[in-house]
Amino acid sequence: MDDQNEGxxxxxxxxxxxxxxxxxxxxxxxxxVGLIDSARPGARFDxxxxxxxxxxxxxxxxxxxxxxxxxxxxxxxILGLRPIGALTLLLAFxxx
Numbered sequence: 782m783d784d785q786n787e788g789x790x791x792x793x794x795x796x797x798x799x800x801x802x803x804x805x806x807x808x809x810x811x812x813x814v815g816l817i818d819s820a821r822p823g824a825r826f827d828x829x830x831x832x833x834x835x836x837x838x839x840x841x842x843x844x845x846x847x848x849x850x851x852x853x854x855x856x857x858x859i860l861g862l863r864p865i866g867a868l869t870l871l872l873a874f875x876x877x
Contacts, residue, residue, distance in 0.1 A: 792850040802842060809838045 813834045818825040825831075847859045857863075 792852075794846070794850055802846065806838050806842050809841075810834050813838065 814825055814831060817830055817834070843859075844856065847854070847856060851859060
């Protein structure tokens with residue numbers, strides 16, 4: 782991802798900000814796993830729960846970073862997604 786967004790202004794992330802995001806994501810994963818473990822005992826050791834919690838936190842983190850550092854850029858551009866044609870979408874649903 783470039784340091785320059787579509788608006789022409791430069792927005793860079795400092796090392797300190799990146800470290801805070803990583804530390805915050807580590808604690809957020811722990812808190813979410815603890816919350817789920819309190820609702821369903823044994824979830825702390827479930828690989829699916831751990832992976833889902835990490836996915837949730839990291840996708841949220843990507844969205845927050847995108848809104849802070851690339852405000853004018855669309856999420857589709859940041860994630861590198863491209864539009865799908867209507868025919869391709871219909872064929873995907875009816876494939877066996």
